[in-house]
Amino acid sequence: MSRAEYPVYLQLRDRLWTWIEQEQLCSQQKLPSERELSERFGTTRVTIRQALSQLEAEGLIFRSNRRGWYITPERLRYDPSRDIGFNHYVTEQGFSPRTETLFKELTEMPPWLSEITGLPVGTPIYHVFRRRYVNERGLLVEHNFINPAKCPGLLSESTDLSIWKMLKEQYDLVPDHRDIEIYPLALKGLEAESLNVNQGTAGLYIHRLSFDQEGEFLELDREYWLHDALKISVHVGSRH
Amino acid sequence: MSRAEYPVYLQLRDRLWTWIEQEQLCSQQKLPSERELSERFGTTRVTIRQALSQLEAEGLIFRSNRRGWYITPERLRYDPSRDIGFNHYVTEQGFSPRTETLFKELTEMPPWLSEITGLPVGTPIYHVFRRRYVNERGLLVEHNFINPAKCPGLLSESTDLSIWKMLKEQYDLVPDHRDIEIYPLALKGLEAESLNVNQGTAGLYIHRLSFDQEGEFLELDREYWLHDALKISVHVGSRH
DNA sequence: AAGTGGTCTAGACCACGTG
DNA sequence: ACGTGGTCTAGACCACTTT
Known part of the structure; x- marks a missing residue:
């Protein structure tokens, strides 16, 4: 009853x-x-x-x-603290990844980014906007802001694969430390449109700010995920 | 226009x-x-x-x-990888914390928990269910499953304060490593009722499974947060 | 007792996706 | 061209909170 x-x-x-x-x-x-x-x-x-x-x-x-x-398909497991690319961990879980570059440009650092990186407003900065699919469902869009001083010529390469891998293999850049932020938000404007969802759909925001060994700004990642698309999974402490 | x-x-x-x-x-x-x-x-x-x-x-x-x-008040910053209690980091940010124990009991490990911990079904287990406030707004409810073999008598203490602190100071238990899971979900049933929100309200689930140096099960935390209540913030790598 | 939010009905029009 | 989902109207009743 x-x-x-x-x-x-x-x-x-x-x-x-x-x-x-x-x-x-x-x-x-x-x-x-x-x-x-x-x-x-x-x-x-x-x-x-x-x-x-x-x-x-x-x-x-x-x-x-x-x-x-x-x-809804099964959630993708994702560890933002690990240094492996999207394609790698998607295939690792038996899924089929795809990345589309929606635009890429060389632009000037806006004030909000300047505050985060500590570099002056107007400093040249690469900006890449990409959409990522798993099994042909678009799960997230991602803004990459990359320090061109560290990797000149990056934009002339294809950005449809792992930027991590390119930074590592072609420029010998490995992030030394990182600030990560994660919180739920509503997908709006460009992000909602790019993912073909209604304005205000629930999403998850992941922010990764990377520095190199000298403490200089390397890259900022801003990822907008569908709320049902992922499960963050991190191991902390000894005994991996 | x-x-x-x-x-x-x-x-x-x-x-x-x-x-x-x-x-x-x-x-x-x-x-x-x-x-x-x-x-x-x-x-x-x-x-x-x-x-x-x-x-x-x-x-x-x-x-x-x-x-x-x-x-909505400002989001609370929260680092699930750090070993400090709720009250500590809430006051650290200038807010006023409160914790209510909704129930606590000694029960037997159900199958789903047994799978996670590796201990047999029916093993005695402490179960504490609490609600946490910041500035008198209930932000999350939390289930704690604690291994009584590690801390006999824990339930007879007050659980309205930090369980971390009690484990550390009274039982000398410090987690050695931890598996953390985070994902958005809808708050339903008991969790929605306890937080006074509608069924299906957006929430964030945080799961923390802790082991001691011997690799034995210490504690499982399952936290159900309001989606607008927190911002997870973690530092990874060198240079703290 | 009054007012509120939560729920529900039975329609309608439109722009867009698909066939 | 058709059917779809997205949006919107103008009501209504009820349980609950507040006065």
Whole structure:
């Protein structure tokens, strides 16, 4: 006997959940249309959408803008403290990675970045904006701000692969220490558009500021992930 | 000239944002009622609620269940890799911490925990469930699972303060290494109720599994944070 | 007792994606 | 061209909080 005040949309969430299990829908499969679902479950579109949003928040399903609802794939494990590239740890987990460079440019350091790096406003800086896929689902977009003094000519190379690897192998640059910040936020503007999600979709922000052995600014990474796309996993202390 | 397709609720979000700035509403202050806002901004309650939900997702405002909308305080900085207690780092940042023990018990290790710790199902285990406040806003609830073999009698002490500190000072237990997991999720059931938020509110899950020098299970922490409450901040590498 | 937020209905229009 | 998801309206009832 369910409690009387248990709202319809939560009942629907549960019924949808079991329905999805019964139908054995798998990763990336599409759900029926909202109108069809609202008929099938005997409610209005508004209410079924509330239930779908619940499942979205819980990470069971996701939506691609104006294209419908899909089953969310398993989360990607990610260790931001490790020095390996995206492609490496994605393939390591048996998935298929892809990176698209949306733009890259040589620009001048804006005030907010100057505050972080300690370098003067207007210092030349590389800016790369990329989108990363796992199994052809876009999971994150990423802004890279790189110190050109450390790696002249970087932008003329392809940036569709690991920037880490290039810095290491071609410029012998290895980050010595790093400040990492992580927090949930809403995906908005350019980031939401690039990931084909609605304005305000839940996301996770990861910020990595790297310095070299001399304590000089190497690179800043600003990653905007879908909230359901990853599980951060870090080992701290001895005994790796 | 705004683009024609710029939806009303996003315009409302922007207008609400500037309105809040103009009114100079501060941390924890209450917004007017939804009906009043919808009148003031010339729209319906449904649409104003959509705009409010946007601002909620962005972390500018939050709601306390059935009590209305409030301005979100500044995020708490938090380093899960450091060995200091909640009270310590909250006061360090000039805030006022409080911890409530919702229950504590000696129970038997369930299968899911057994898988994680490697200890057999049914092994005695302490279970503490606590709620933590900053400036009287409940920011997280936390399940602690502690190995009683390492600290007999722990439950008879007050658990309203730092468990870390007790383990260290009274039992001489210091974690040697730790597995940390972090990911966004929806707050549901007990966790949502305890934090007085709606089912499905965005949250952040932090999981810390600690072992001692012998590699034996010490403690498991499972923290459920409000999504807008914290900013994880970690330093990696040399030069602290 | 009054007012609030949470929920729900039964429609509607539009821009966009897909066939 | 059609159907879809995204948006929006104008109501309504209820449980709960606050006065």
